[in-house]
Amino acid sequence: MKMRAFELEWAAKMVDAMIPPGVEEKIPKSASETGATEVLREMIFYTPALTALGLRATIWLIELLGPMIAARKFSRFSRLDPSSREKVLDAMYNSKSYFIRQMVLLIKMSSCFAWGADPEVMKALGVEDTPKFVKRSGN
């Protein structure tokens, strides 16, 4: 199932609310800068139709109903300022509703798949390709 350009724009704002640019000097990259939107696109493209529909519906629900559910705000998620988007996602992440929490977990997982595999992020957090003890032993 192919995502449309506007859905990808919505998704980019969601993953960047999850992992925003800046904040910590060591790890300035945001999720979308590391390809998290592409992870979501590929998931929806390659999973079977029923699953893809569920994933796509998650993006629509967060975009259209997220602010309403989380903050009683009549607005679209993508039209909020970055700080409000983060607050909405945080409220959904801690929601009493299991399904709402699961929706945000999907965004978090997709974000982390890309962000946590980014070479600059990994280096900043001390992740090396070869473990120190392997280097020490000369293997």
Next chain:
Amino acid sequence: MNSGEEITSDRVFDRVSKGDLVTDADYVVIGTGPSGATAARVLSEAGYEVAMIEEGRWIRTDEFDGKSFSAQKNCFREIGTVAAIGKNIIPVIQGRCVGGGSIINSAIIWRMPHDVFERWTSEFGIGDALAWEALEAAFDIIESDLNIKPVSEQVMGRNSTLMLEGANKLGISSRVISRNERGCQGLAQCLTGCPIKAKQTVDLNYVTWSLEKGARLYHSCRAELIKVKGGRARSVIASFEDPLTGESRGSLIVHARKGIVVCATPVQTPCLLWRSGIGLSSGHLGKHFFAHPGQALICVYPDEVRLWEGATQGWESEHFRKEWKVKFETLGMRLDLLSSRIPGVGAEFKKNVLEARYMGNVGCAVVCQAEGKVRPLGKRASISYGLGKEDVYNLRRGLKKIAEIMVAAGAEYIIPNIYGLPPKLGKDEINKIDEAPLDPRSYTMIMAHLFGTCRMGPDPKKSVVGTDFQVHDTLGVFILDSSIFPTNLGVNPQHTIMAFSHVGAKKIAHQ
């Protein structure tokens, strides 16, 4: 020939250029995971002509880049989105590639506990199918073939070392995990495919050895149907398709002269039988689905742990297996997997993730009493599975015990990832885990060990498969994967699955 490097072999096929490929073999083995690879190896060594059919691709070693999402696209069924649905949604991790689950598991090797065998014998009549001595002989062979040995001190990793120390302090029995590996460097990449061929996955040995004995492999090829005529299975109808895109690459028909051996996992095996009208007479097909769902607990130590260094899984404790139905295992991982388990959104997440290198991670697998069922849903499967309160209670007390071991090992705080508890618990607050809800929706679980759905037994009214490993109602269809297990196992199943397959395939070969 190994791990897909020489896929140009004249016995390995992933497509047909024109029309249908029609062929025949003595035995058709469906699935090339630990059970299918073992069956193919035993049957081809016995001199039979074997055709292996595998839905997934043969992944080249250089495709294992250590990234979780790459692995999910290449090796996991439905990119890792398969889930068991009940009160909560539990992702079901299933390999779909040549080598199956062995490509994406942590190579943990456990002989079947004798108490489980005794129960299966007394309650389900499994002793008629195989003797304990035969199983032990199979374990010996597999352990020699796959180079089973405990994780070496050099690659143990800090996470496992600390848990070993913590458990010793509390008098909890635990041990270094035994694994099928040769030359592990502690890259913590078992879950995404070993990039240095240290993990002895079954594509490197049993699949390759079967090919060397003359077997053929049809990969990226999905078994659609088993054709039955006169009460006997005659052939397998399959389709070549790109496992990721589903693009069609032609059809395959294999006529089986002697039999069809299904090793497609407890999710896919019952669906294939169902679509083929096989095994339905007992009314038990797809039922009695068991699993070991689990959840991991993260902690933060004062010194660096570096979960991405060391054996993926190096320490385990089955101290509470019989009484509490839980087993503990350390679980190392790369940052892309770990970070999704670190609490927080936005700035809070970024602050928390700075502590990643100090984090330890330990999983609690539950030997659940819950029984689910599997049904075909178009080309896919639907898995219904609901945890009972007792199962969640066991998970909760298992997690609490892990927290105690972590604290004994020096952890400063715990990240429980349980809804209803604070995101972080100080070392003096771990008793709060006892107050966590017994609602499965409060937990973030996954499941990887699957059992049942075509259970074995002597009575055709109570079981799908007989003690000769043959489906009761159809001649020539044999099931050798963990679908035939009547309950869950309580320990990591690869070794037992391979041993059952070994004994079963020997029986079939000597028919």
